[in-house]
Amino acid sequence: MQPEIQLTSHEILSINARDDVPSPILQLLSFENLTDSEDVSSQYRIVLFDGTHMQLSILSPKYSDLLLSNTLKIGSMLSMASFACRNVWNTRVIIIFNLAIKFTNLALFGKPRYLFKEQEQQMLGRDTSPTSKCSLKFGIHMPSVQHETSDNISPxxxxxxxxxxxxxxxxxxxxxxxxxxxxxxxxxxxxxxxxxxxxxxxxxxxxxxxxxxxxxxxxxxxxxxxxxxxxxxxxxxxxxxxxxxxxxxxxxxxxxxxCDAAVNGEVNASRFTSINEIMYCSNNTLVDVIGLGEDLKNMHATQIVVVLAVNNAHVGYFNGKIMLQDHTDSLWATAFDEIGKNLLNISAKDLYMLQYDLTTARTPQSIIKDVVLLSFIFTLSITIDMYNSHTRIKATITKATTIDFQVECALLLADIARMSAVVEIQTN
The missing domain is CATH 2.40.50.140 (Nucleic acid-binding proteins)
Structure with a gap:
């Protein structure tokens, strides 16, 4: 008994309009080998059908074994996970990169007709343009692959x-x-x-x-x-x-x-993401962003505002950095959520939501300002790596505790006593 499945009518129209149609399901009507070999290196041209229209398609060579083994056969329903529409053989063709077989050996759904008239002529052998190698089994004449413009340059x-x-x-x-x-x-x-x-x-x-x-x-x-x-x-x-x-x-x-005149003027392929939308992007997503930036090298100099655009910026989870300083030097260190919560007395999520809370005078900036110059005892994890032939020291805060001055004073006095004893022995 044939399984109940409904093709999406006019799906091929949608596929030709854009490449992001989610996993369209089409039926395989025919196929032909474009090479002399009958092995996994063979390349196949196939015809797909959506219940209304049919269209020429090219199958990735990695799926040749499915046709050779008769796993993929005429009548099969295919779900295309990755594909693109391109101009091939002087017509519009679907190139299939990844697919899954849903059903096999099904009867024809509907009455197929070609979306593009020139494809019907090619398949009927009436095309008179120069031909390239094709399967004699189907007696099909294929026009040579040409996409080039008048100056022989392909877009x-x-x-x-x-x-x-x-x-x-x-x-x-x-x-x-x-x-x-x-x-x-x-x-x-x-x-x-x-x-x-x-x-x-x-x-x-x-x-x-x-x-x-x-x-x-x-x-x-x-x-x-x-x-x-x-x-x-x-x-x-x-x-x-x-x-x-x-x-x-x-x-x-x-x-x-x-060459001198490939692209005249500025051509920009950036697809800018609004900064307020970045929070909804997945970790490690690449985005293009544009905005106003300020020159902060000299806080007392005249303010300089510039338009800054960044292409292919990685979106990552925020790892707060709190600069640490003692009497010898300063060091940037990373504080993850639990450590940051202990230092700021607020979680990262609550700190972020404060900017939208109109019922309180607290702001993220005021909370961070309140902990500046406070003293803590930090335990750090230090790693050293190489980046672009430069050595980088990365410090991560693994523990941060408030100072118990009574205990610290006792330790300091003990250190002074030991040092005094050493000096006395060396003097005698």
Whole structure:
């Protein structure tokens, strides 16, 4: 008996409008092998259906074994966890990065028709444009992959992992330092940089090994470059937080050259988050923020107000820092919630909510001011690490207690007595 499942009509229309449709479920109508091989390296073009429209799609090669093993078959219902719509074969195509099979071997739902007329012509073999390799099993003629504009430059948003020939042009917005890392087998070098094109689309470009050495000193921030040849792949979102599903890795065949007019004027791809909305962001989220800042280097100088924008700032839980000072020097130390609560006599949550409490004259600033210059006995945990070839000392307060002056005076007198005894012995 066929399971009861309802396709979402016009889901393909939504997918073409935006890439953030949550896990759409579509039906597989047909598939074809785009390569000569019949193994896990094969690439497949498939046709998906939403109950009303059908559309050409490209399946990530990592799922080729599902088709070869007949686990994924015609009639299957697919839930797409990660996907993107791009211009491929002179038409709009869904590129599937991650999927889950919901049901298999189901009957056809509804009467399918192509959303894009040129796809119907391609599948019927009536397209007369130049062809590339396709499966003879279906007798389908595929037009060559072309996304390039009149000057042979592809917009970044048109790139896809299945292009063999492409050229892009853009400005370097961010260049990272060369990093060295070691494994049991080898030692490698890596650096990356971000580019933005005239339409405001960004992409991450990464170089490894001798490729990194070759291009590191050639790449300059804010300079314009033309780039062709390299590997386009799905972005590793653990390290890459740009608003792009893809990233590029350069190889020995890549051509990177400086150009003069890639991007004229300021193109900004920032998506600014309001400062009052940051509190709702998850820990380690990357955000762009903009606001007014003051120059506080000299509190007695003329006030200087500047507009400050920060891209890719990490959101983290606040770890309060209270500067400690004795008769020798001062030190910044981190105080976590329990320690901070003991020092300020208020929890971090209550301290934050005070700014919205109109029934009290207490403010976060007044509470912090009340503990400045008070004396405590601190127990610290000290760690030393390296950051950008500089040694950093990090101090964390593990215990803070108020001073019992009677006990402290007794200890001080005992120390004085011991020192006096030592001096007396040395004198005699």
């Amino acid at each position: 970044l948003k048109a790139l896809n992992p299945f292009q063999n020939k492409w050229s892009i042009k853009g400005r370097v917005t961010n260049k990272r330092k060369m990093h060295h890392y070691s494994s049991p087998k080898s030692s490698r070098r890596v650096f990356s940089f971000d580019m933005i094109d005239v339409e405001g689309t960004e992409i991450r470009i990464t170089c490894f090994g001798d490729i990194a050495e070759m291009h590191y000193h050639r790449v300059e921030a804010r300079a314009n470059y033309c780039l062709s040849k390299g590997t386009i792949r799905e972005a590793k979102t653990k390290w890459n937080k740009l608003n792009n599903h893809l990233e590029i890795t350069l190889d020995h065949n890549s051509i990177l050259k400086r």
